[in-house]
Amino acid sequence: MAAGVAAEVAAAFRREWGSVVATLIRMTGDWDLAEECAQEAFAAALERWPRDGVPRRPGAWLTTTARNRALDRLRRMANEAAKLQEVAMLAYPDEPTGFPDERLRLIFTCCHPALPMEARVALTLRTLAGLTTGEIGRAFLVPEATMAKRLVRAKQKIRNAGIPYRVPPDHLLPERVPSVLAVLYLLFNEGYAASGGADLVRSALCAEAIRLARWLVGMMPDEPEAVGLLALMLLHDARRATRVDAAGDLVTLADQDRSRWDRALVDEGVALLESALRRGQPGPYQIQAAVAACHATARTAEETDWTEIAGLYGLLRQYLPSPVVELNRAVAVAEADGPAAGLALVEAVAESLRGYHLLPATRADLLRRLGRESEAEAAYVEALSLAPTEAERRYLAGRLRQVGGSRTSRAAS
Known part of the structure; x- marks a missing residue:
């Protein structure tokens, strides 16, 4: 029973963490308090659910428990009438209107232009997805201590600059789109190829990233890079179930059972990609989606058009001049022109990717x-x-x- 309840709590954490934290931030305006009270709520679940049973709506139970913990904290800190009035107002918070999801509100707040780009992405991954500081550091290829300092500075900046917890008006949305897309991209990547732990694939994170990307495309259907990112996610997610075998062991792309790929997701991803490309505004997510489409539409591994993929990575590096892109291009070149040609490109980026296991x-x-x-x-x-x-x-x-x-x-x- 205890093991089963622990698994239920773990599943609830993957599903509900971002929503609980986002709700508390909106209520209190205190990012650290929100995370602490959310953690206390999940700890309370581990204590109470074995005794009382798993609630019918775990997310609502966790949110209510975390909110009550936050109110208790604020009451203890209330030393003046203004603070007491604030606590009274928080007991009956206004429901958000005009915005489909509290977690997207959180993303747009984290992606305020006053914050450095990496801080925007890192803070959102921490608060929205509940990733550890170490996991986020690995995603950025920096030490955990370095990432911890960045997160602290980002929260201080939000507090000191009085950055509001809200979605910006329509005319300000475009300036935040690049970092919002980067957040969703890294959130999906962490689910698709985890940066640590026992499991290579974390399905809940993939599903959350896709869900939020769908919301974003619904809000901004004319933004080709948002559509391209959703296409990229769907094309990758179509083969997620085949990336590991029944024992949890890695299965390489060449060895995956293509009959088990989700053709509906492939077709949707390809259609979205084509609609984005028709706008004539190519960008890095559309190009990566085009790479994914080359893989997803090849009937066999041998029929993969590696020359086309190598060319797409050559185009991608014009938008994202990074050693990781060069490493991916090297793999494609090795398939198209032979391992010696690929190895020469790998050696060229070896110093830049020191400590990165895929090198x-x-x-x-x-x-x-x-x-x-x-x-x-x-x-x-x-x-x-x-x-x-x-x-x-x-x-x-x-x-x-x-x-x-x-x-x-x-x-x-």
Whole structure:
């Protein structure tokens, strides 16, 4: 019973954390208080639900419990009439009007232009998705301590600058769109390829990102990059179920069972991409969606148009000149022009991606294909030491055994 309830609480955390925190922020205006009281509510659930049973509406129970904790805190801090009046008002907060989802309100608040771009994205991932500081740091390829300082500064900026918790008027929406899209993109990525933990895929985060992206497209149907991002998510999500096997082990794209891909999501993603591209305003999310479409529409791995994908990554780097984009382009070039051509591109970005596990993993695979087993073995060892999830570590360990076994067999002969 206890294990089952713990699983229910964990599931409720994945579904409801962002909504509970967003509601408390709107009520109190205090970001730290909101997170603390939300955490207390989930702790209370672990204590009470085994005894009282899981409530019919877990989200409402958690929100009410967290709100009551916040009101108690504010009452204890109320030393003057103004604060007491504030507490009285918070007991019956006005319901938000004219906006479809409290979590999108939170995203737009976090994405205020007064905050640095990385702080906007990091703060939203922390408050909306409940990601740990370490997980967010890994998403940005920075140490946990560095990310913790950024989060503290972002909250202080919101408090000191009096940034309102609201959606900006229509004429100010465009200036926040890039960082809102970045938040949703990273939220989906964390679900699709987790930055840590036992599970490679966190389905609840993928579903939440897609749901919010649909809301955003509904609000801004003429914004091609918003449509492109939704297309990208759907095209990836179409094959999410095949990324790991029944044992939770990683299945590479080439080995995935394409008959199990969700064709309805593929068709919807392709249609959205085509509608976005017709506007003649290409951007990074549309280009990445085009890459995903190349994979999703290839009937077999062998029919994948790697030359087209390499060209799309070449175009993408004009919008996102990052070493991660270059690494992805190297993989495509290796498939289109051979592993030696890809390896040359990998080596060119090696210094920029030091500590990023996919760099030595990619390098190891290319070295293996070139027959340079001893170098491949060393690269697999490095990748294994850096891999953030158990599924990836198991996959890399298997590759390492294959390389080692191949070298041993040849030496014996």
